[in-house]
Amino acid sequence: MTLLTPDQLEAQLRQIGAERYHNRHPFHRKLHDGKLDKAQVQAWALNRYYYQARIPAKDATLLARLPTAELRREWRRRIEDHDGTEPGTGGVARWLMLTDGLGLDRDYVESLEGLLPATRFSVDAYVNFVRDQSILAAIASSLTELFSPTIISERVSGMLRHYDFVSEKTLAYFTPRLTQAPRDSDFALAYVRENARTPEQQKEVLGALEFKCSVLWTMLDALDYAYVKGHIPPGAFVP
């Protein structure tokens, strides 16, 4: 592998997103096009809760490894975005407003009892990746957020149009993400462009983004298999 310029590296990262980001997954297409019933949407929100709930732990793991106050200050804001600054605020609390709005019992959602095994494995793999890999790879693994504003806009407009059981209030989780995600991914992209200086480091960065796309993809494969194809594993949420 030859050394890429920062622009070439960014182009390859964007190419990975264009090919592998979870907006292309059939389950998301069905979710956004109104092809799922309420129970299937509940299963999506319940499983995705685990992703949301572990994101601040993922970011705290990385925060602890960052070498400078400047980097830690930047990363600390992500934890506040998700955990809030007081009870009832932040992204995780807003996700619970979505599961409430879909009629799921809050204690049941927070207990994690109904998760699909693959949801747990995928999300845990992401947290472990950020713990175990280089700081460069860990930061690069957040770069899926480059692509999330587009899918979030599609999701919110599609779901509001097609489902009478969701409202702007229940989908309020997504509104702040439209400004938080670009801010976060701009920082991560600038870091990666600046710090991936050898072919090996560039390969690591590209591999980290592919890995993260696989995390997101696997969660949707599992939802599709269980709740569209009908093979619900023992112990998982039964609508």
Ligand code: PQQ
């Ligand atoms: N990704 C992260 C991360 O890797 O640190 C944090 C988030 C995402 C979020 O807080 C999100 O809400 C989010 N949402 C979507 C989505 O709705 O499709 C995707 C992603 C992503 O691409 O990882 C995140």
